[in-house]
Amino acid sequence: MSDRVPTMQPHGEGLDLRPRTNGGDARSVTDKRLALRVDHISAWYGKKHAVGDVSLDIEANSVTALIGPSGCGKSTLIRTFNRMHEVATGARAEGHVYLEGEDIYAPGADPTLVRQRIGMVFQKPNPFPTMSIAENVAAGLRFMGIRSRSEIDGRVEHALKAAALWDEVKDDLKKPGMALSGGQQQRLCIARTIAVEPEVVLMDEPCSALDPVATLKVEDLMRTLAKDFTLVIVTHNMQQAARVSDHTAFMLAGDDGVGRLVEYAPTEEIFTNPKDERTEAYITGRFG
Amino acid sequence: MMLTNAASQARFQRRKFVDRGMTAVMALAALLAVIPLVLIVFHLLVNGLGSLTPALLIEDPNSPGRAGGGVRNAITGSVVMVGLALAIGAPVAIGCGVFLAEYGQNRLGTVLRFLVDVLAGMPSITIGLFMYALIVLPNKQFMAIAGALALAIILLPIVARITEEMLLLVPRSLREAAYALGAPRWKTVLTIVLPTALPGIVTGLMLALSRIAGEAAPLLFTSLGNQFTSTDLLRPIDALPSRIYSYASGPFDYWHEQAWAMSLLLVLFILLVSLAVRAIAGSKVTVRQ
Amino acid sequence: MAVTKADGPRAARTVITGGRHIADTLFGGITGGAAAVVLLIIIGLFYQLIYRSWSSIVDNGLGFIFGTVWNPSQGMYGAGVFIVGTAITSVSALILATIVAVLVALYLVEIAPSWLARPIGYMVELLAAIPSVVYGLWGIYVLGPFLVNVVGPVITNTLGLVIPFFSGTPRVTGLLPAIVVLTIMIVPTIMAISRDVIGAVPGSQREGILALGATRWEMIQIAVIPYARSGVIGGAILGLARAVGETLAVTLVIGNRAAIADSIFAPTYTMASVIANQFQEADGPTHRAALLEVALVLLVMTFLINVVARLLVWRVTNGQRAVVVE
Numbered sequence: 053m054s055d056r057v058p059t060m061q062p063h064g065e066g067l068d069l070r071p072r073t074n075g076g077d078a079r080s081v082t083d084k085r086l087a088l089r090v091d092h093i094s095a096w097y098g099k100k101h102a103v104g105d106v107s108l109d110i111e112a113n114s115v116t117a118l119i120g121p122s123g124c125g126k127s128t129l130i131r132t133f134n135r136m137h138e139v140a141t142g143a144r145a146e147g148h149v150y151l152e153g154e155d156i157y158a159p160g161a162d163p164t165l166v167r168q169r170i171g172m173v174f175q176k177p178n179p180f181p182t183m184s185i186a187e188n189v190a191a192g193l194r195f196m197g198i199r200s201r202s203e204i205d206g207r208v209e210h211a212l213k214a215a216a217l218w219d220e221v222k223d224d225l226k227k228p229g230m231a232l233s234g235g236q237q238q239r240l241c242i243a244r245t246i247a248v249e250p251e252v253v254l255m256d257e258p259c260s261a262l263d264p265v266a267t268l269k270v271e272d273l274m275r276t277l278a279k280d281f282t283l284v285i286v287t288h289n290m291q292q293a294a295r296v297s298d299h300t301a302f303m304l305a306g307d308d309g310v311g312r313l314v315e316y317a318p319t320e321e322i323f324t325n326p327k328d329e330r331t332e333a334y335i336t337g338r339f340g
Numbered sequence: 341m342m343l344t345n346a347a348s349q350a351r352f353q354r355r356k357f358v359d360r361g362m363t364a365v366m367a368l369a370a371l372l373a374v375i376p377l378v379l380i381v382f383h384l385l386v387n388g389l390g391s392l393t394p395a396l397l398i399e400d401p402n403s404p405g406r407a408g409g410g411v412r413n414a415i416t417g418s419v420v421m422v423g424l425a426l427a428i429g430a431p432v433a434i435g436c437g438v439f440l441a442e443y444g445q446n447r448l449g450t451v452l453r454f455l456v457d458v459l460a461g462m463p464s465i466t467i468g469l470f471m472y473a474l475i476v477l478p479n480k481q482f483m484a485i486a487g488a489l490a491l492a493i494i495l496l497p498i499v500a501r502i503t504e505e506m507l508l509l510v511p512r513s514l515r516e517a518a519y520a521l522g523a524p525r526w527k528t529v530l531t532i533v534l535p536t537a538l539p540g541i542v543t544g545l546m547l548a549l550s551r552i553a554g555e556a557a558p559l560l561f562t563s564l565g566n567q568f569t570s571t572d573l574l575r576p577i578d579a580l581p582s583r584i585y586s587y588a589s590g591p592f593d594y595w596h597e598q599a600w601a602m603s604l605l606l607v608l609f610i611l612l613v614s615l616a617v618r619a620i621a622g623s624k625v626t627v628r629q
Numbered sequence: 630m631a632v633t634k635a636d637g638p639r640a641a642r643t644v645i646t647g648g649r650h651i652a653d654t655l656f657g658g659i660t661g662g663a664a665a666v667v668l669l670i671i672i673g674l675f676y677q678l679i680y681r682s683w684s685s686i687v688d689n690g691l692g693f694i695f696g697t698v699w700n701p702s703q704g705m706y707g708a709g710v711f712i713v714g715t716a717i718t719s720v721s722a723l724i725l726a727t728i729v730a731v732l733v734a735l736y737l738v739e740i741a742p743s744w745l746a747r748p749i750g751y752m753v754e755l756l757a758a759i760p761s762v763v764y765g766l767w768g769i770y771v772l773g774p775f776l777v778n779v780v781g782p783v784i785t786n787t788l789g790l791v792i793p794f795f796s797g798t799p800r801v802t803g804l805l806p807a808i809v810v811l812t813i814m815i816v817p818t819i820m821a822i823s824r825d826v827i828g829a830v831p832g833s834q835r836e837g838i839l840a841l842g843a844t845r846w847e848m849i850q851i852a853v854i855p856y857a858r859s860g861v862i863g864g865a866i867l868g869l870a871r872a873v874g875e876t877l878a879v880t881l882v883i884g885n886r887a888a889i890a891d892s893i894f895a896p897t898y899t900m901a902s903v904i905a906n907q908f909q910e911a912d913g914p915t916h917r918a919a920l921l922e923v924a925l926v927l928l929v930m931t932f933l934i935n936v937v938a939r940l941l942v943w944r945v946t947n948g949q950r951a952v953v954v955e
Contacts, residue, residue: 139839141743165352168842178833182855191851192841197351241837248841359844366740369732373820374752376813380759383771435663443657444664454939455667461867461935463874465901466674466928469908469921473677493670500667526656554760557876557901561908581762585877588766596770603763610758618751 087112087252087282088133088170093147095128095137102128104310105147108301110252115274115283117297117319119290121334124303125311126286130254133284134170135163151251168195170252171245176261177237179229179244185212186225188240192248207247214280215243216273235266242273246281253277255285259292271296290335294323302331381607388604391597400568407594411602413569417578420571421488421563422553429492430499430545437503437541442529444504453504460497467493468558476562484570484577487563491552498551502544506537543621550613554606556581580606678928682921684914693922699887699903701912706919708900708926713889715899715927717804718879719872722811726872727865730816734823734861735849750824757817765881768810773801773882776809781894797892802884805893810878815868822864822942826857863941870934874927876901900927 088110095103103125110116118126131137132145135156148155156166179188189208198204208225212218217239221232229240238258245253255274259267274283274296287293293300300323301316315322315331326332399410436456440449468490475486510533518528534541556579559565564576565586571577580602587599679686685693689706696707733753737746781799789796799805830853838852854861884896885906898906900923911917 134840136836136840139836162352162356164355164839164842164844166842167840172836172840174833174836174840176833178831178837180834180837180852180855182858191838192843195355195842195847197348244837244841355844355847359846362846362849363740366732366736369729370736370741370749373729373733373756373816374749377752377756377759379771380763380767383767384763387770432663432666435660436667439657439660439664442660452664452667454943455671457939458932458935459667459671461870461874461931461938462674463876463901463927463931465874465876465904466678466924466931469904469924470670470674470677473681473921474673477681496667496670500664525653527652529656550758554758554762556760556762557905560905564909581760581877584760584762584766585881588762588769588881599766600770603760603766606760607763610760611755614755614758 084114085112086110087151088284089148089150090133091148091150093129093132093145093149095125095132095145096143097128097140098142101308101310103132103145104306104312106303106311106313108313108316110282110284111299112251112282113278113280114298115278115285115296116299116301117293118284118286118301118303119288119293119334120303120311120314121305122288123309123311124305126303127256128311129303130256130284130286131172133252133254134167134172136167136172138163164195168192168248169250170254171248171250173238173241173245173253173255173258175257177234177241179232179237179240181228181230183229184226185221185229185232185240188229189243189247191244196248208243211243211247212240214246214277215239216269216276217243233266235262235269238262238266238270239273242270242277246277250281252282252284255283257286257288260288267292290323294319302326302328302334304330304334384600384604384607387597388600388602391594391601392604393601396598396601404590405592407592411578411580411583411598413566413578414580414583414602415605416569416571417484417563417566418553418580420573420577421484421491421559421579422549424485424488424573425491425495425552426545426549428488429495429548432492433496433499433548434503434541436496436500438507438529438534440500440504441507442525453501456497456500459493460501463557464490464494464555465557465560468561471558472561481574482562482564482576484563484573484575487559487577487579488573490558490562491555494555494558495548495552498548499541499544502547503537503541506540506544507533509540510536539620543617546613546617550610554581554610556585560585674928675925678921678925682918682925685918685922686925688915689919689922693919694926697889699898701907701916701919704915706915706922708919708923710887710889711898711900711903711923712926714804714883714897715873715901715930717890717897718807718811718883718899719869719875721808722815722872723865723869725808725812726815726819726868727861729812730819730864730868731823731861733816733820734827735853737824738827739845739849739853750820753817753820755817756813757821761814761875761878762881764810764814764878768806768878768882769801772809773806776806777801781805784893794891795893797894799894800884800896802882803894803896804883804890807879807883807899808893810882811872811875814875814878815872818871819861819864819868822867823857823861826860826864826942827853829860830856859941859944863938863944866934866938866941870931870938873934874901874931876905880905900924900930 086109090106090108090110093103093106094101106129118130120126128137133149137143137145145157148157150156151166151169155161156170180191183191186208189211190204193204193207198207209218212221217236220236229237232240238261259270262270271292274285277283285297297319299316300319302314302322303311304314305311315326315328317327322331323335326335395408396410397415398412400413401411402409440453440456443449444452471486471490475489476482514532514536515528518532523531559579559582563579565582566576566578584599584602584606587595587602685706693706693708694712695709696705697709697713698705698707699710737750741749777799784795785797785799834852834856835848838848843851879899880902883899883902885898885902886896887898887903890897904920904924908917908920911920
C-alpha cells in the first residue's frame with residue numbers, strides 16, 4: 053500500500069488515501085507522476101444518483117480508459133473531471149478532483165479556468181458551424197488573452213499538426229469546419245482542444261460517431277498525444293480500450309442504478325487477469 | 341486559483357466581470373419586458389374598475405356629452421361579429437389546416453403554408469379596407485357582415501396553421517390502425533385524426549377568438565359603429581374595441597372612464613381565454629401574433 | 630376485411646373501392662378549396678386596393694411616394710410624409726425592441742431557472758395578446774404624461790443639448806410615445822422567435838465552447854448568437870412588419886399631423902394612422918383613392934418584409950417549427 057501513495061500530496065488534510073472500491077487496490081495503479089486525483093466523486097441529475105463515490109488516480113502522460121455497459125455512469129464521471137457535469141440543468145457533483153494538487157471543486161475554483169487546463173472532446177464532433185477551420189482551432193485562444201495574429205496562426209498550425217490534420221487542411225484553413233468529413237471534424241475538435249494547451253484531455257466516446265478508418269486514425273492520435281498530454285477516454289468499445297489505454301477502469305451500475313467503480317488496474321491486467329468476477333463477466337462478453 | 345501571473349489574473353477578473361455584468365443586464369431586460377404588462381393591468385384595474393357597473397353592460401350610450409349610459413350596443417355587436425367570424429372562418433380555416441397536414445407535404449404545401457403565414461402578417465387595417473372595397477362600396481352601406489368577414493380573414497391563418505400543427509401531432513400509428521381496418525382517407529381524418537386533435541384545434545380557435553375580439557382597425561370602415569344595439573347583419577353595428585378607440589380619442593371624461601372599463605372587460609376576457617388555453621394545452625400552444 | 634353482407638365480400642369490395650375513390654377525391658377537393666381561399670384573399674386584397682386606388686396612382690404618379698406635402702383640400706397628395714413617419718417609428722421600435730427581446734430570450738434560455746423562465750416568458754407573450762387599442766388608451770393617459778414629465782426632460786437636457794432632433798417641448802402625443810408603445814408591442818414577437826431559435830442551438834455547441842474555458846457570456850457570444858443570428862434577424866423583421874402595420878395604438882398616441890417630424894416630440898403620422906384617422910371623413914373620392922393608395926403601399930411594404938422574414942426564419946428552422954400561433 054504505502055509504496056503506492058501518490059507522489060503528490062493533496063491540499064486537503066487528513067485525507068484517507070486508502071482505496072474505496074471493493075475491487076481491492078483500485079485507486080492507485082501507478083507510482084508515476086499523477087495528473088488527476090479523483091477523490092470520492094458522486095454525481096446526480098436532479099434526484100437521480102448517477103455516480104457513487106468514485107476515487108481513482110490518473111497517471112500523467114498516459115491514456116486511461118473508462119469502460120462499462122451503457123448507463124454505468126462513465127460519461128457522467130468523466131464530465132465531473134472538468135466540471136462539465138454541472139452545466140446540465142439540475143446536475144450536481146460532490147467530492148474532489150485534484151489537478152496537480154489543486155482541488156477543482158474548491159470554493160474559489162472557477163470552472164472556466166479548470167476547463168482551460170482540462171479540455172474535453174465530445175461524442176459527436178461539434179465544430180462551430182459559423183467559423184472556418186482556423187477560427188475553430190483558435191476559438192479558445194482568446195480566453196488566454198492571445199491576440200497577436202502571428203501567435204494565433206502559429207498555435208493553429210501547431211495544434212492542427214499535433215492533431216494529424218494539418219496536411220489535409222493546410223490549404224483550406226478558411227473553409228468552414230463543417231465542410232470536413234466526420235473523422236476530420238473530430239480531429240479538428242481535438243486540435244481545438246489542444247490549442248489551448250491543457251494538461252489533461254478528456255474524451256467522451258470520441259469515436260462512437262466515426263467509421264472504422266476514422267476511428268483508427270483517432271486511436272493512433274491518442275497514443276501520440278499521450279506523450280504531451282494526459283488522456284482520459286470513455287469508451288463502450290473494449291477493443292479500443294485494450295488498444296490505446298495504459299490503465300482501465302471498469303464501472304458498473306448497481307441494482308440501485310448508481311454507477312460505481314468496480315476495478316481499476318493496468319489495462320493488460322484488466323483484460324488478462326481481472327480480479328473482480330463482474331469485470332471478467334463483462335470483458336468476456338457475458339453481459340453489457 | 342491556478343493563475344500564474346498578475347496579467348492573467350487581471351484578464352480573468354475582467355472576463356468574470358463582463359460575464360457577471362451581462363448576466364445582470366439580461367436579467368434587467370427580463371424585468372423591463374415584464375413591467376409594461378404589470379403596469380397596464382394595474383392601470384386597467386385602477387381606472388376601469390370604478391366604471392365597470394351593471395349599467396355599462398345593459399344600457400345603450402347616452403347622447404354624446406350626457407354622462408352615464410352603457411355600451412350594451414358595443415358588447416352585443418362584438419359578440420355578433422366575433423361569433424359570425426368564427427362561424428364563417430373556422431370551417432375554412434380547419435379545412436385549410438387539414439389540407440396542409442394531409443396533402444401539404446410537398447412543394448404545393450410549402451407554397452400554401454408560406455401564403456398562410458404571409459396573410460397572417462398583413463396589417464389588419466388593410467384587410468378592413470379590402471372588405472370596404474369589396475362589400476361596403478358596391479352596396480353603399482356599412483354593415484356587420486363586412487366587419488365579420490374582415491375578422492374571419494384575420495382568424496383564418498391563425499386557425500389554419502394551428503390545425504395543421506395539431507393534426508401532424510396525431511401519432512402515425514393511429515392513422516395506420518384506421519387504414520389497416522380498411523377505412524378510407526376521408527373517414528380516417530374525420531373520425532380518427534380530427535377528433536384526436538380536437539383539443540388542440542379548440543385552443544387554436546380560442547386564441548384566434550381572443551385576438552379578433554380585440555381588433556378595431558378592420559371594423560372602422562366595415563361595420564362602422566352604431567349608437568344603438570343592433571343585430572341586423574346588413575346594417576352598421578357597434579363593437580367594443582372600436583368604441584374604446586372613439587371614446588379614448590373623444591372629449592368627455594366619462595368617455596375616458598368608460599373606455600378604461602371596456603378595456604378592462606376586454607383584457608379580462610382575453611386573459612381568461614389565454615389562461616384556459618394554457619390549462620388545456622399546457623405549453624404546446626403559445627400566444628403569439 | 631370484415632364485410633359479411635349477403636351479396637358476398639367480393640362484390641362489397643368493388644363497391645367500396647369505387648366509392649372510396651370518389652369520396653377521397655371530394656375530401657381532397659373540399660379541403661383544397663378551403664386552402665385556395667387563402668390565395669384568393671391575398672390576390673383579392675391586392676386587386677381591390679389597386680383597383681380602388683387606380684385613379685390616385687395615375688394622377689399622382691411617383692410624386693405620391695416622394696412628395697411630402699399632404700393637403701387634400703388643395704389636391705396635394707404626397708404620402709412621403711407618412712412613409713417617413715412609418716419608417717422612423719418602426720425602425721426605432723425595431724432597434725429598441727430587438728435589443729430588449731434578444732436579451733430577454735437569452736436570459737430565459739441560458740440563465741433563468743425553469744421555474745422563473747416559464748412565468749416570465751408567459752407574461753411577455755401575454756403582452757402580444759393585449760389589443761392594440763388598449764395600448765393606445767394606456768399610451769395617451771399613462772405613458773404619454775410619464776414621458777412628458779420624466780423622460781422628456783431627461784432627453785432634452787442630455788441628447789437635446791447636442792442633437793437638435795432631441796430638443797423641443799415634450800408632448801403627450803408625438804413620435805416618442807409612438808416609438809415606445811410600438812417597442813412594447815413588438816418585444817413579444819421578437820422575443821418568442823428568438824427564444825425558439827436560441828433554444829434550437831444544439832447543446833453540443835455550448836459544451837464545445839465551455840470545454841475550452843469560456844464563461845457563460847463568452848459562450849453566448851461565440852457559440853449561441855452566431856448560430857441563432859439569422860433566425861433572430863427573421864424574428865426581428867417579423868416584429869418590424871408588425872410595427873409597420875400597427876394602427877390604432879399608434880393613431881392614438883402619434884399626434885396626427887401631416888408633417889415630417891423635426892423633433893422626437895413632434896406629432897406626425899404613419900401610413901396606418903393616416904388611414905385610420907382620415908378615411909371616414911375623406912373629402913370625396915380623390916382623397917379616398919389616395920388613402921387607398923397609402924394602404925396599397927403599406928400592404929406591399931409589409932408583404933415584402935414578411936416574405937424576407939419568413940424565408941429567414943424558415944431557413945433556420947428548416948420549416949420545422951414549434952406549435953405556434955402567428
